[in-house]
Amino acid sequence: MYNVMSLKAEEFISDEEIRETLEYADAHKEDLEVIDRILAKARERKGLTHREASVLLACDIPEKVEEFFTLAEQLKKDYYGNRIVLFAPLYLSNYCVNGCVYCPYHAKNKHIARKKLTQEEIIKEVTALQDMGHKRLAIEAGEDPVNNPIEYILECIRTIYSIKHKNGAIRRVNVNIAATTVENYRKLKEAEIGTYILFQETYHKESYEKLHPAGPKHDYAYHTEAMDRAMEGGIDDVGLGVLFGLELYRYEFAGLLMHAEHLEAVHGVGPHTISVPRIKHADDIDPSAFDNSISDDIFAKICALIRISVPYTGMIISTRESQEVRERVLPLGVSQISGASRTSVGGYAEPETKEEVTSAQFDVSDQRTLDEVVNWLMKLDYIPSFCTACYREGRTGDRFMSLCKNMQILNCCHPNALMTLKEYLEDYASEETKELGMALIERELEKIPNPKVKRIAAEHIHDIAEGKRDFRF
Numbered sequence: 001m002y003n004v005m006s007l008k009a010e011e012f013i014s015d016e017e018i019r020e021t022l023e024y025a026d027a028h029k030e031d032l033e034v035i036d037r038i039l040a041k042a043r044e045r046k047g048l049t050h051r052e053a054s055v056l057l058a059c060d061i062p063e064k065v066e067e068f069f070t071l072a073e074q075l076k077k078d079y080y081g082n083r084i085v086l087f088a089p090l091y092l093s094n095y096c097v098n099g100c101v102y103c104p105y106h107a108k109n110k111h112i113a114r115k116k117l118t119q120e121e122i123i124k125e126v127t128a129l130q131d132m133g134h135k136r137l138a139i140e141a142g143e144d145p146v147n148n149p150i151e152y153i154l155e156c157i158r159t160i161y162s163i164k165h166k167n168g169a170i171r172r173v174n175v176n177i178a179a180t181t182v183e184n185y186r187k188l189k190e191a192e193i194g195t196y197i198l199f200q201e202t203y204h205k206e207s208y209e210k211l212h213p214a215g216p217k218h219d220y221a222y223h224t225e226a227m228d229r230a231m232e233g234g235i236d237d238v239g240l241g242v243l244f245g246l247e248l249y250r251y252e253f254a255g256l257l258m259h260a261e262h263l264e265a266v267h268g269v270g271p272h273t274i275s276v277p278r279i280k281h282a283d284d285i286d287p288s289a290f291d292n293s294i295s296d297d298i299f300a301k302i303c304a305l306i307r308i309s310v311p312y313t314g315m316i317i318s319t320r321e322s323q324e325v326r327e328r329v330l331p332l333g334v335s336q337i338s339g340a341s342r343t344s345v346g347g348y349a350e351p352e353t354k355e356e357v358t359s360a361q362f363d364v365s366d367q368r369t370l371d372e373v374v375n376w377l378m379k380l381d382y383i384p385s386f387c388t389a390c391y392r393e394g395r396t397g398d399r400f401m402s403l404c405k406n407m408q409i410l411n412c413c414h415p416n417a418l419m420t421l422k423e424y425l426e427d428y429a430s431e432e433t434k435e436l437g438m439a440l441i442e443r444e445l446e447k448i449p450n451p452k453v454k455r456i457a458a459e460h461i462h463d464i465a466e467g468k469r470d471f472r473f
């Protein structure tokens, strides 16, 4: 039944295969010979299969857990350096016809404030985001063919890209909207989106159907096969994710890796990113009603294992997580985080007051400003990056993967991170952040191995101080 090449959801995410995987993991979680063999493969940077990674997830032998945490940190350093790319979500509309029981936008919620941004309101939101220093957005909208048809989404994307306030610009729009048709994916591709992101929520079909009792999202196969349609439509950067807390985390973890293996096998390119959200409190949603919530320790283990299983896939942590948790998982392989997020519709230009009926999708745990986040990252010795170069240079899909695999990160991502950080420091940072950042740029420039790249990057950084913008490798 299990067939990684199949285009049928129930065959490439076979329930039987996941169950056997979990049994296999339980049978070998203390088997040192098997564990050492898996760790040796991971050390060769070949990634791990869902079965191998599931054994490590089940393993609780402290020295072995320590080994794969250390390995995850090493892979993160080798492939992503000390850069962390920053982005912000932009909620366009919270009208939704679906019935997802974990999301306050579900259609039966008559209490939440329903909002849909007009193009004028989008200009205000994007101007506010540009004034913070953001260059990369992830747009979010509920599923509603009447209120949020594809034409509305496309119009919003055009508006977002067209806004140039002072030195600001949104250079990459990632899109997180409901599963749709090949034709619509093609339109999104033509609108020059970055990554198409769609969380699976849960790979467990029976639970999926219960958690999505109404609306088009109820259809497990249509949802699970969405990434294949997106790739057929020409989008080759897709972002996977599950909502941890809905089902048994070991089941989800195996499903997630099987999905990645499927995309790689069928389309020749794995997921561009993986997100690891956990259920959070929101308007009429109480996370304690979901009994599969995972501890911070398990969460860290999952992050480390994703890093070693799919070394070339970026990992995203949102402001659902607190500063403390983010600090813990950053070294384990996270490559992107959101900063200063507002999860309400229109919340950047006009933040909601406590007295107002909320339109937010979830409560934000990390409430710091972008300047505070940038400052914090630098104090932890990370380079906050606003880079969007790859997609603008046409390095998507397998071309992006070859950049990672050839370890060109230090000659490409690194100078791009420094140049975009310099733009941020010039245009948006507080004095203290600017001072910290200038010193960091000086230090980090020295790490660029190719002398020509180093010289050009230094020249561009000088030019940015003179008022020029938008350099990239």
Ligand code: SF4
Pocket: 096, 097, 098, 099, 100, 103, 104, 105, 106, 107, 141, 142, 143, 178, 217
């Ligand atoms: S998760 Fe998405 S589809 Fe489900 S109710 Fe929320 S906005 Fe709608």
Ligand code: SF4
Pocket: 085, 385, 387, 388, 389, 390, 391, 412, 413, 414, 416
């Ligand atoms: S150069 Fe490409 S891979 Fe590197 S940070 Fe920029 S967009 Fe990402």
